[in-house]
Amino acid sequence: IQTPRSYQGFGSRYRQNSFTYDVKRDVYNEETFHQEHRRKSASSGNVDINITTFSHHVHCRCSWHKFRRCMLTVFPFLEWMCLYRFKDWLLGDLLAGINVGLVQIPQGLTFSLLARQLVPPLNVSYSAFCSSVIYVIFGSCHQMSIGSFFLVSALAINVLRMYPFNSGRLILGTFIKDDFSDISFFAKYNRSLSVVASTTFLTGIIQLSMGLFGFGFIVTYLPEAAISAYLAATALHIMLSQLTCIFGIMISFHSGPISFFYNIINYCLDLPKANSTSILLFLTSVVAMRINKCIRISFNQYPIEFPMEIFLILGFTAIANKINMATENSKMLIDMMPYSFLFPETPDFSILTEVLLEAFSLALVSASLLVFLGKKIASFHNYEVNSNQDLIAIGLCNVASSFFRSYVFTGAIIRTIIQDKCGGRQQFASLVSAGVMLLLMLKVGRFFYQLPNAVLAGIILSNVLPYLETMYNLPTLWKQNQCDCIIWVVTFTSAIALGLDVGLLVAVAFTFFIITVQSHRTKILLLGQIPNTNIYRSIHDYREVTNIPGVKIFQCCNAITFVNVYYLKRKLLEEVEMVMVPLSEEEMYRLFNNEEGSQRGKMCRCFCNCDEVEPPPRFIYTERYESKWDRNSSSINLIRCSRLESVDTSQSTSDDQAPYVMSSTSQRNNNYEEVEKAWPSGDPSRSISTLPEVSESHMSLLPPPPLPPQIHTIILDFSMVHLVDAHASVVLRQMCNAFQNINLLVLIAGCHSSVVRTFEKNDFFDSGISKAQLFLTLHDAVLFALSRKLPDSSELSVDESETHRGREGGEGEEEGDTESDRDERCPGTVSRVSVPGFEMLKGSPTAW
Numbered sequence: 001i002q003t004p005r006s007y008q009g010f011g012s013r014y015r016q017n018s019f020t021y022d023v024k025r026d027v028y029n030e031e032t033f034h035q036e037h038r039r040k041s042a043s044s045g046n047v048d049i050n051i052t053t054f055s056h057h058v059h060c061r062c063s064w065h066k067f068r069r070c071m072l073t074v075f076p077f078l079e080w081m082c083l084y085r086f087k088d089w090l091l092g093d094l095l096a097g098i099n100v101g102l103v104q105i106p107q108g109l110t111f112s113l114l115a116r117q118l119v120p121p122l123n124v125s126y127s128a129f130c131s132s133v134i135y136v137i138f139g140s141c142h143q144m145s146i147g148s149f150f151l152v153s154a155l156a157i158n159v160l161r162m163y164p165f166n167s168g169r170l171i172l173g174t175f176i177k178d179d180f181s182d183i184s185f186f187a188k189y190n191r192s193l194s195v196v197a198s199t200t201f202l203t204g205i206i207q208l209s210m211g212l213f214g215f216g217f218i219v220t221y222l223p224e225a226a227i228s229a230y231l232a233a234t235a236l237h238i239m240l241s242q243l244t245c246i247f248g249i250m251i252s253f254h255s256g257p258i259s260f261f262y263n264i265i266n267y268c269l270d271l272p273k274a275n276s277t278s279i280l281l282f283l284t285s286v287v288a289m290r291i292n293k294c295i296r297i298s299f300n301q302y303p304i305e306f307p308m309e310i311f312l313i314l315g316f317t318a319i320a321n322k323i324n325m326a327t328e329n330s331k332m333l334i335d336m337m338p339y340s341f342l343f344p345e346t347p348d349f350s351i352l353t354e355v356l357l358e359a360f361s362l363a364l365v366s367a368s369l370l371v372f373l374g375k376k377i378a379s380f381h382n383y384e385v386n387s388n389q390d391l392i393a394i395g396l397c398n399v400a401s402s403f404f405r406s407y408v409f410t411g412a413i414i415r416t417i418i419q420d421k422c423g424g425r426q427q428f429a430s431l432v433s434a435g436v437m438l439l440l441m442l443k444v445g446r447f448f449y450q451l452p453n454a455v456l457a458g459i460i461l462s463n464v465l466p467y468l469e470t471m472y473n474l475p476t477l478w479k480q481n482q483c484d485c486i487i488w489v490v491t492f493t494s495a496i497a498l499g500l501d502v503g504l505l506v507a508v509a510f511t512f513f514i515i516t517v518q519s520h521r522t523k524i525l526l527l528g529q530i531p532n533t534n535i536y537r538s539i540h541d542y543r544e545v546t547n548i549p550g551v552k553i554f555q556c557c558n559a560i561t562f563v564n565v566y567y568l569k570r571k572l573l574e575e576v577e578m579v580m581v582p583l584s585e586e587e588m589y590r591l592f593n594n595e596e597g598s599q600r601g602k603m604c605r606c607f608c609n610c611d612e613v614e615p616p617p618r619f620i621y622t623e624r625y626e627s628k629w630d631r632n633s634s635s636i637n638l639i640r641c642s643r644l645e646s647v648d649t650s651q652s653t654s655d656d657q658a659p660y661v662m663s664s665t666s667q668r669n670n671n672y673e674e675v676e677k678a679w680p681s682g683d684p685s686r687s688i689s690t691l692p693e694v695s696e697s698h699m700s701l702l703p704p705p706p707l708p709p710q711i712h713t714i715i716l717d718f719s720m721v722h723l724v725d726a727h728a729s730v731v732l733r734q735m736c737n738a739f740q741n742i743n744l745l746v747l748i749a750g751c752h753s754s755v756v757r758t759f760e761k762n763d764f765f766d767s768g769i770s771k772a773q774l775f776l777t778l779h780d781a782v783l784f785a786l787s788r789k790l791p792d793s794s795e796l797s798v799d800e801s802e803t804h805r806g807r808e809g810g811e812g813e814e815e816g817d818t819e820s821d822r823d824e825r826c827p828g829t830v831s832r833v834s835v836p837g838f839e840m841l842k843g844s845p846t847a848w
Contacts, residue, residue, distance in 0.1 A: 027780045030756060030771040039753075076140045076389065080426045092423025097432025099307040099422050100145055100415045104128065104437045105448050106313065106456045107414070110245070111148050111407075118189070119196070119406060122341040124148060125441040127406035131397035132434035136427040138393035140386040141374035143420040145430055146397055147412035151237050152366050155255065155501055159199050159358045193405045194348045195355065201347040202359035203408050204398030207367050207391050216387025218508070219371050224379075225477065225484040226491045226511050227372045228470045233495030233503065234369065234413065235467040236260075242460055243267050245453035246282045248275030248327060257498045277327045278454040285312055285458025305421045309459050313451065320450035327452045344403040361501045366410040368504050370394050373411040377420055417463045483514055522558040524571045527717065527778075534779040536717075551785050552576060553715045553778070559723035565731045572735065576711055576744065578625045625738050713785035714739060717778050719750030729762040737768035745788075748774045749781040 026032075072079050108124045131146045139146075210216070240263055244250065251266040292308035319325070352359075367390075374385045397409050419429050440448070470488075478485040490510045495503030527536040528545035536553060539545045552575055560568065573579065724732070736746040751759075751774050758764075765771060775781040 027783050028776045029780070029784075030751070030774040030776075032772075033776055034771075073386070073389065075137060076386070077137050077427060080142065084426060084428070089425040089428075092425055093429040094432060095307050096419045096422035096424030096429040098436055099309050100419045100424075100429065100433035101436030101440070102313045103309050103415055103418060103456075103459065104145075104147060104412075104433060105440055105445070106451050106453075107412075108148070108437075108441075109448065109451075110453055110456065111150060118337050119193070120337055120339050120341055121445065122441060123404045124406055125438055127401035127404040127409065129434045129438045130400045130404075131409050132430050134397050134400060135393050136430055138389065138396060139427065140389045140393075141377060141411075142381070142383070142426050143377050143416060143424050143429075144370070144374055144427075145412045145415035145419050145433065146394070146409055147415060148407050149366075149369065149410050149412060150241060151234065151500060152362060152369070152408050152410050155358070155362055155365065155499075159195055159355050193342070195351065196407060197345070197347040197402045197405045198349070198351050199355045199359050199362065200398050200406065200408050201402035202352050202355060203362045203366065204395045204400075204402060206360055206363040206395070207398060208395030210363070210367065211388045211391030211393075211395060214388050216371065216389075216391050219375065219387045221515060222508070222511055223484055223487060225481075225488040226507055227375060228467075229488040229491035230368070230372055230495055230504065230507060231376060231413075231467050232470050233492050234500065235464045236496060237500065238413065238464050239461055240264065240267075242457040245457035246278060247271065247273075248278035248454070249273050255499070257502060259499060260496050275327055277325055278452065281316070281325070281327060281452050281454040282458045285455045286462055288312060289459065289462035305423070307422055309418060312455055312459060313448075316455045317448055317451045320452060321447065325452055327454060342405050345405070347402050362408050365501050365504060366398070366408050367391055367394060369413070369500075370411040373413060373416055377416065380420070413467075414460050414463050417466075421463075483518065487511055487514055519559065520561055520563040522556055522560065522564040522568065524568060525555040525557065526575065527553040527555050529782070536778055536782075548782060548786070550710055550712045551715060551782060552711055552713070553717060553782070555717040555720065557720045560721055560728045560732070561723065561725045562727040565728040569731060569735055572714065572739075573625065576714065576739075578627055578742075581626050625742055711744065713745045713747060713788075715747045715749055715778065715781045715785065717749050718752070718755060719778065721755060722752060724755050724758050726762050729759060729764045733764050733766065733769055736773075737766075740768055745785070746773065747781040747785060749778040750776070 105125075108128065109121055111119070111124060128147050135144065135146045237260065240260065247267070247270075249267070249270045251263065251270055254262040254266075288308055289312075292306050295306040295308075371385075371387050371390055374390055375387075378385045394410065401407075401409050415433070419433070424430075474485060474488065477488060487507075487510065491503070491507035494506040494510075497503070498506060525538045526540075528539040528547050529536055530542070530544055531546055536555075537545050538555075539547065554568075554572065554575070556568065558564070739746050746769065756771075756774065775784065
């Protein structure tokens with residue numbers, strides 16, 4: 001590479017003239033390349049390592065670096081503790097922890113009302129504290145806050161219906177503490193708590209198993225559009241649930257498909273009963289939170305949002321304890337509970353099989369919310385989360401909370417947003433919030449019983465609104481990527497209409513369907529050459545692109561599988577103006593006739609030096625290709641293809657004499673002279689001498705025959721292909737043999753080594769297609785195609801000074817030898833070929 005003295009930047013107008021390169025080498029295919037450059041074996045890297053003792057083996061496998069990486073993966077808190085920046089992050093984590101802790105207290109008090117289950121607040125607090133500590137140790141998201149989420153817990157209502165508890169009276173406000181004096185009522189209450197604990201325990205076990213078995217990879221296949229849509233639908237569900245606190249009315253809350261619309265109708269019907277005081281307090285909180293957006297403070301250049309939630313909660317709690325605001329609060333609900341605290345107890349394992357389906361649904365929704373929220377928050381701060389580690393962490397959290405008779409825990413969306421915007425940088429903020437919450441609940445918990453629920457609803461709605469802003473970006477998303485926009489709409493609609501559990505399954509299934517269609521819907525481009533370069537681009541994209549005479553270049557832009565291989569086949573036949581015609585009964589009889597099939601002239605031969613006995617010929621296709629303009633010229637001349645060389649090996653050919661394996665219309669040739677016979681150099685078109693004669697009476701009825709097609713080579717650019725499955729390999733082999741039977745040579749360029757190995761495993765190579773037809777680059781394949789079929793205007797001149805550098809010990813030239821004699825005796829002698837746009841060497845083409 002030659003660089004100029006004065007370097008020009010990327011924005012330079014003439015940067016294409018800044019660098020030039022000149023490469024001169026032989027044209028390589030897979031056979032010749034691997035003869036000179038051996039492939040590294042799987043165990044070649046360990047050839048020089050001699051492990052003699054068990055201790056040496058253990059030392060190599062269990063090094064300190066591997067142990068350290070394993071410990072940091074299992075216990076992520078070790079990494080951020082060692083890298084914690086006290087001067088920069090401590091104040092933000094303290095403010096975020098105090099703010100989240102104060103919000104968590106009233107949320108825990110109103111949780112039982114929304115979830116329709118009387119769980120003592122202290123049990124919820126202890127569960128939240130233990131879960132926060134567990135996630136700090138095992139979790140990977142730095143700003144995540146773990147806690148209860150009523151939408152997840154509402155899914156457990158289906159479980160409670162098997163063991164009915166009088167939750168209807170709780171919602172209607174006719175539930176009183178004296179009802180627990182009834183022994184049967186008290187027994188049903190304890191049974192419902194036991195069912196909740198068992199469901200939470202089984203949910204944690206399922207999530208723990210998902211993390212251990214690596215099911216977190218599913219999140220990798222979900223695009224950002226699906227995650228944003230699911231979180232937006234969740235935010236809308238949260239806003240709907242807070243209408244109970246905003247209007248101060250109680251409704252019969254539905255769950256399941258179409259429950260979103262049922263709940264809206266119930267709210268509209270009970271809207272005349274709304275409490276004006278609750279609405280006023282809600283609007284006051286929303287206005288205060290909006291004003292807070294204008295207040296900006298920073299600490300050591302780190303932005304921290306003013307903790308308005310602290311002042312709203314403490315201020316309205318103090319006012320409510322002094323005066324009666326005539327609005328809904330948690331005191332009425334807390335007074336109904338028969339217990340102030342339930343001691344930890346082992347869940348009932350006998351009913352695990354009965355709640356398996358509901359627990360699996362809860363596990364999916366809870367884990368998805370946690371992983372989606374963590375991935376969203378991590379994208380804001382430019383770090384990555386470990387989905388499998390988060391599944392393990394939330395599974396342990398739910399197993400621990402089940403002993404406190406608590407509901408399923410997940411990522412608390414509201415508190416996570418508050419912790420992030422208030423300056424929380426690491427999980428130290430979660431430790432602070434858990435400690436503040438538990439301390440206040442134990443000491444001054446009853447002080448927060450009087451907090452109006454409308455104030456908490458205003459805080460929640462103000463923090464959840466940003467997740468709905470993605471709806472405004474739908475027009476832009478449609479312009480950028482229509483598939484992502486469709487995924488967003490389907491995910492959002494299914495999560496709203498069908499619920500978070502069924503909607504999640506629909507969203508995942510639809511996303512996988514779209515990804516599968518996109519990955520298997522291949523794009524076939526017809527390439528041409530940029531004049532005087534080795535660059536090939538689509539003929540539809542650039543005006544300067546020119547077609548190479550006699551050569552069709554197709555670029556496959558995706559994996560080739562059983563889904564799209566037939567589209568590739570139709571595309572190739574369309575471009576070369578051929579059609580597929582099924583074999584007739586007579587041709588099928590000839591195909592399966594052993595006597596005719598054993599004829600040497602009907603079989604393709606390969607040049608691999610094999611000693612094994614040739615197996616019976618394999619029937620590679622039951623169709624033939626015919627030209628659209630000449631229906632009598634078809635590929636029926638060769639219908640069988642053998643994997644091995646013919647038994648008669650009297651005319652053996654070495655690799656040096658036949659570096660490129662070609663095929664003629666009658667048999668496998670052992671040199672290029674047979675190819676030139678099949679393709680006369682003076683006439684690049686196909687020979688039509690084999691066409692049957694037509695009588696003069698019928699000739700007048702036929703249109704004048706057009707000129708035969710000029711194509712002699714098809715090149716498949718596989719540089720973008722990373723996968724070819726077994727069925728696609730069979731179809732590709734059939735196409736290559738069928739095209740070569742009608743004198744169309746198929747070359748494959750740019751094959752990745754993994755694709756070549758796939759071809760080898762699938763028995764792709766035979767006498768019709770060999771590794772000699774696989775070229776390293778597209779330009780190599782083009783040079784070889786032009787070297788075997790040259791236009792009439794080509795000028796050949798012998799350059800005796802240039803020989804193949806890989807040859808040693810070659811014989812000298814004799815006087816009077818012709819060019820063909822020199823080429824036969826010394827393949828290293830090359831002839832320079834001058835073709836418009838190319839400069840190559842005949843016999844050993846030289847690249848650009």
